[in-house]
Amino acid sequence: MWLRTLAPTSPPSAGPGALALRRFRRDRGALAFAGLFAAVLVALFAAPLYASQVAGTTPDENHLTDQVTIDGKQTDVVSLEGIPIGPTWTPKFFLGADENGRDLMVRVLYGGRTSLLIGAGALALTAFFAVPLALAAGYYRGRTDAVVSRLLDLVWSFPALLVGFLFASAINLHGAQIGPFTLEAGSKLIPVTVIGLVYVPYLARPLRGQVLALREQRFVEAARAQGMGPLRLMLTELLPHLSTTMLVLAPLMFANAVVLESALSFLGAGVPAPEPSFGVLIAAGLGNVILSPHLLLAPSIALVLVVLSLSGLADGLRRALGPRGALGVDLVRGQ
Numbered sequence: 001m002w003l004r005t006l007a008p009t010s011p012p013s014a015g016p017g018a019l020a021l022r023r024f025r026r027d028r029g030a031l032a033f034a035g036l037f038a039a040v041l042v043a044l045f046a047a048p049l050y051a052s053q054v055a056g057t058t059p060d061e062n063h064l065t066d067q068v069t070i071d072g073k074q075t076d077v078v079s080l081e082g083i084p085i086g087p088t089w090t091p092k093f094f095l096g097a098d099e100n101g102r103d104l105m106v107r108v109l110y111g112g113r114t115s116l117l118i119g120a121g122a123l124a125l126t127a128f129f130a131v132p133l134a135l136a137a138g139y140y141r142g143r144t145d146a147v148v149s150r151l152l153d154l155v156w157s158f159p160a161l162l163v164g165f166l167f168a169s170a171i172n173l174h175g176a177q178i179g180p181f182t183l184e185a186g187s188k189l190i191p192v193t194v195i196g197l198v199y200v201p202y203l204a205r206p207l208r209g210q211v212l213a214l215r216e217q218r219f220v221e222a223a224r225a226q227g228m229g230p231l232r233l234m235l236t237e238l239l240p241h242l243s244t245t246m247l248v249l250a251p252l253m254f255a256n257a258v259v260l261e262s263a264l265s266f267l268g269a270g271v272p273a274p275e276p277s278f279g280v281l282i283a284a285g286l287g288n289v290i291l292s293p294h295l296l297l298a299p300s301i302a303l304v305l306v307v308l309s310l311s312g313l314a315d316g317l318r319r320a321l322g323p324r325g326a327l328g329v330d331l332v333r334g335q
Helices: 016-026 029-046 047-055 104-140 142-156 162-176 189-198 200-214 218-225 230-266 276-284 296-321
Strands: 067-070 073-076 176-178 180-181
Touching: 029 047, 029 104, 047 104, 047 142, 047 180, 047 218, 104 142, 104 189, 104 200, 104 230, 104 276, 104 296, 162 176, 162 189, 162 230, 180 189, 180 230, 189 200, 189 218, 189 230, 200 230, 218 230, 230 296, 276 296
Parallel strands: none
Antiparallel strands: 067 073, 176 180
8 A cells, every 4th residue: 555645735825914914013113102102092082081080170171269289288270470280190180280270181182182183184185185196197197197296296395384374374264165065264174174185295196106107017907908997997906006005104194194283273273272282282381381381391292292103103014014115105205
């Protein structure tokens, strides 16, 4: 009887997604930044719970005549000279109070939540316009590419802060009517719309370059040979190949959107005071930095943590998805 030996079967190879996830999980720096961003998100979106159950106040409630107990002594929340109390490191007024006796910790949490929601909405709006423009310009080329590229270059040629401030200031005066949509003066949709449109070139340009390279690949030629129409080809063949680039760019665009919202609010063209946001709180703290430096330090540190965690997360995603530099995209130009 002849005995046949069977060669051991090799395990199925992991797909690109599984390999990228494995590389990301082995990157301690990326995991640390992802954990930091997750912790910041949980803290900011738990603001109502913290305000009601821990601090016992709201972001707009004044405590000008209240007192708190610190080391067994009764201390005014706002002194007779108008100087607010500093950090108490206790549940109430953990980071101190502002000049109106409002709990600074509560206002920083609510302000951070507002800034992140505006940044997320702006990022979604940017992707909504940038992806179709990049697909159309890169696939059709010719006149379509020329028109789209010139429009992107026009917006790209001006600093994002300058364009954002001009448009936001103009709309905040009397509002605006954009087709069926109405933007009322002072609405949070104004910074969402302005930031989302300003950053369209920053996402569309690298995506367009990638589409230009992809359209010459054999799988695109095979799809054309099978009679696939341009719209279906762009959605089913080209768009999935852009996911890696968009995944890396998304955290950076998100961070830039939060920074731009903070800058617009700082200049008075974003979220209207006294509603809290990072920019509103930093502007208020700058005017009291000598006597009450905690009013400036608290929102500034919170903003740095958000931007730092998003930037580190984006860098980790880039290393995981393009370990040999295959992801050759021009990420996001500085402001």
